[in-house]
Amino acid sequence: MYDYHTHSSFSADSDEALEVMLLRAISLGIKEYAVTDHYDPDYRNEAYRFELDRALYTRELERLAGKYSAEIKLIKGLEIGIQHDVTEACLAMTGTYPFDFIIGSFHCAEGFEICAPEYAERRAEELYRGFYGYMLQCLGLYKDYDVLGHFNVIDRYAAHIPEDEVYRDLVEDIVRLLVADGKGIEINTSCFRYGMGERTTPTADMLRLYVKAGGEIVTIGSDAHRVRDVGFMLDRAVLMAREAGLKYLATFENREVKFVKI
Ligand SMILES: [Zn+2]
Ligand SMILES: [Zn+2]
Numbered sequence: 693m694y695d696y697h698t699h700s701s702f703s704a705d706s707d708e709a710l711e712v713m714l715l716r717a718i719s720l721g722i723k724e725y726a727v728t729d730h731y732d733p734d735y736r737n738e739a740y741r742f743e744l745d746r747a748l749y750t751r752e753l754e755r756l757a758g759k760y761s762a763e764i765k766l767i768k769g770l771e772i773g774i775q776h777d778v779t780e781a782c783l784a785m786t787g788t789y790p791f792d793f794i795i796g797s798f799h800c801a802e803g804f805e806i807c808a809p810e811y812a813e814r815r816a817e818e819l820y821r822g823f824y825g826y827m828l829q830c831l832g833l834y835k836d837y838d839v840l841g842h843f844n845v846i847d848r849y850a851a852h853i854p855e856d857e858v859y860r861d862l863v864e865d866i867v868r869l870l871v872a873d874g875k876g877i878e879i880n881t882s883c884f885r886y887g888m889g890e891r892t893t894p895t896a897d898m899l900r901l902y903v904k905a906g907g908e909i910v911t912i913g914s915d916a917h918r919v920r921d922v923g924f925m926l927d928r929a930v931l932m933a934r935e936a937g938l939k940y941l942a943t944f945e946n947r948e949v950k951f952v953k954i
Contacts, residue, residue: 693926694724694943694952696767697795697841697880697913702729702749704740706917714756716922717764724765724943726913727753728795732773733781736805742773750789767944769793771841774830775800786836793911793944795878796837798845801826812849817858819850824862831869838944839876839911840866843894848886856897867902876909876942876949877902879929885921892932899936909942909949930954 695717700710710727717725729749732742750768757766768789772782774796786794801823804811812819823846831840847853856863870877883893894902899910912929916922933941933954940951 693720693722693923694912694941695722695914695916695923695926696724696726696769696793696911696943697728697771697878697915698726698922699729699771699915699917700727702744702752703917704730704742708917708919710752711756712919713916713922714760714764714766716919718760720923722764722923724767726767726769726793726944728769728771728793728913730771730773731782731785732799734775734778735773736800736803737808744770744785746785746788767792769795769944771795771797772837773797773799774834774837776830776833779834782834783836790946792946794837794947795839795841796831796834797841798823798827798830806846807849812846813851816850816852816854820846820854820859821862824859824866828862828866828869831866831873835873837875838947838949839878839909839942840870841878842880842882842915843877843898844891845893847888847891847893853891856895860897860901863898864901864905867898867905867907870902871905871907874909876911877907878911878913879932880913880915881925881929882915884925884928896932896935899932903936903938908938908940908951910938911942911944
């Protein structure tokens with residue numbers, strides 16, 4: 693199995709030692725394990741500083757990759773927070789080290805932390821068109837990432853989720869842009885922990901639109917921040933990929949995609 697989205701205490705929202713997470717992955721028989729700790733400069737909540745001690749982080753990645761090389765392939769990754777005005781900081785971070793894999797995620801939009809009530813409780817149509825419009829604009833400018841993280845993260849926080857038709861044109865524009873830029877998306881199984889029901893991440897409709905637009909690069913990840921969530925429901929993610937017509941999952945090394953059969 694391949695877990696391509698995980699965190700450790702290098703992220704502001706996790707207390708778990710990286711080595712403990714990795715040992716859990718080894719015990720589960722996971723073949724490739726991507727550590728994708730947060731780097732989210734200018735995160736819109738003072739209580740969370742998603743800075744990253746790059747030197748310490750990469751030293752630990754190197755150490756563990758070597759120590760456990762016979763048991764597991766450790767993928768040296770990052771999850772960056774994309775916002776309009778932080779492009780330079782993200783470019784600087786990804787350029788300082790030969791990372792294998794970069795997830796580009798939206799945790800903030802239009803100047804707000806997306807989980808903030810003053811954002812998430814906007815009228816559904818305004819919220820969704822605003823969020824996906826902002827994503828489209830940002831991805832038109834920022835290209836230094838490999839897959840888009842948790843596409844519909846807004847579903848988790850929105851007071852009301854509108855019909856897909858309300859914002860589908862924007863999703864179609866985004867998937868076309870992703871495909872044109874050679875970027876992937878991820879199936880993020882945290883939706884099953886959050887009890888999102890049919891609103892999987894991405895939704896079946898979004899995944900279908902990406903594949904229909906010619907997209908082939910799909911990773912799967914648990915988004916684990918705690919040991920018990922490592923490898924969480926990845927079988928279900930593979931099933932979703934198959935149902936969308938995919939025959940391969942994407943893996944990464946040195947920012948280059950490689951495909952594995954499913
Ligand atoms: Zn995220
Ligand atoms: Zn994450």
